[in-house]
Amino acid sequence: MRIRIFAYHFLAMFHKSVHAQIFQDYTNAVEFPSSPANLYDPIRYILSLSGKRIRPLLVNMGVELFDASHVPASLPASAAIEYFHNFSLIHDDIMDKAPLRRGMETVHQKWNDSVAILSGDALLVKAYEELVKCPTDKLAPLLRLFNRTALEVCEGQQYDMDFEERNTVTQDEYINMIRLKTSVLLGCALQMGAIIGNAEESAQELLYEFGVNLGIAFQLQDDLLDVYGDPKTFGKQVGGDIISNKKTLLFIKLRELLTADDEAEFVQLQASNLENEPDKVAKMKALYAKYDIQALAIYQKEKFTAIAYEKLRAIRVEESRKDALFSLADALMNREQ
């Protein structure tokens, strides 16, 4: 459930920006020892896989919303968030037995599970090493937020694994899971920026909620694109979630609404694969259509998008300062349409 095809043009623009370069220069200067190689090489490797650095961007935007002069002081927080994200990728990939990440071998695949466990641990500690470099008077609130978020991300990953073993998952459970697993870290990145930018607590919390709700909407959009995306621009196989029986919001909604008449077909499709049922994707899409699942999912996505916008609007700073965040949100929620 990674953030994919993330408003490509918007971020491509950002990646040529001054702040992206400053962040890159900052992290390039952070040194990892050469020995033991099996501990630090995997860290250098995962950090070199050129992720989109969306979380450091959010820290940056969080600072700039309130006081851009604190951007330099926020670089360690940006690095901490990015390290934490990469730590969670290394460990999640072991648990998910994923062979590839960003088109390259995962750490446990390239080395082995033990190396991936331990280098992930070390990268998590490196995140905290960065946090300590933040302004001392902000250290305690930054740490409290970061710790709470880190625990929530662990909880989200555990729920995600638990749900794979369960037959039924409710919509609320699913949304709570994606909130924990992916969205709170986006909110955390923004709020860390706000803390460093000296925002009032109420404003910090609004910005946090903006990030969390936008993250949920984004994930729901991802579920939708997986089924209804344009194969030309989606960048990966459309219908992948259907093929792997992934419990997305669409799946959960269908299961909830399914009448006894269609139950048999649903169960048969779940048990099938592309070899014995080449039309699996088309047939599931027909079921989705019959129950208007797409509209239900769009409704949810728009609900969380609306909450996100409302939170951002409620922050009391000069309106023009919010442009960048509104643009980002627009780019995210209107991609590929």
Place this chain on the structure above:
Amino acid sequence: MRIRIFAYHFLAMFHKSVHAQIFQDYTNAVEFPSSPANLYDPIRYILSLSGKRIRPLLVNMGVELFDASHVPASLPASAAIEYFHNFSLIHDDIMDKAPLRRGMETVHQKWNDSVAILSGDALLVKAYEELVKCPTDKLAPLLRLFNRTALEVCEGQQYDMDFEERNTVTQDEYINMIRLKTSVLLGCALQMGAIIGNAEESAQELLYEFGVNLGIAFQLQDDLLDVYGDPKTFGKQVGGDIISNKKTLLFIKLRELLTADDEAEFVQLQASNLENEPDKVAKMKALYAKYDIQALAIYQKEKFTAIAYEKLRAIRVEESRKDALFSLADALMNREQ
């Protein structure tokens, strides 16, 4: 390489002490959520396996050496160190494929590897959650020390795994590995106490060095007891390291000194097990005796013990305040003789 049979009587005494009870009460009051059960049950489980709580004791002694009035403020630091230690046990046990810990099933054995990875991660974050509860003016130095130590412990574990794959390991490499893997955390515990007890930096560092050197001496003592301990009091199979070809200091020294004449026997013993060579332990001990390996190891152990005592003596506080630490060191280094 855990700390075992740790000066049993001394610690038994401590465990009935007021401070032990206070620490127990403190950690009992720290709440772990009930859900997701697969994330938090393993944490409750490992913490319930009643380790010896030696590290919290060291934090406590570190405070008391300078100013006992700060003991209550040090409880979160004690908890952080104990949580970190248990996090490292959970992850090390996965890597070592260990089925048992403290006589009970390990976490990955009782649940599975994914649960053990993720609950270990969460416990590491919980350690940092405790650290933030320490006095705010001490937070940055405590965190810096803790982070550095945590990375070193990861490095030690990686070297330990690397050494298993290597043919030769030097004495210096071995001692550096045990320093990183087990000793720095003891020094860290003491220094965290010293920081909270408002010790000067030079005194903090002496106390840290006392802990690290005592830890190394203790581990070398452990290597010795494994071969020369009294089976009645050692508490586990004497000769276990020999049977498993573990690269202890004794092993490394023998390999270094071995003449061509004895090389063949040594290689044959390494390739053997108790079934095809019931006298493996006795024959290795004969080789150790021929090269005076026991004396060489005792020399090293005493060297590090002497350094530890010297560091403690150099700390400028009222001498009687050091009694508890000298008693602890004596108990550790004279056990089972």
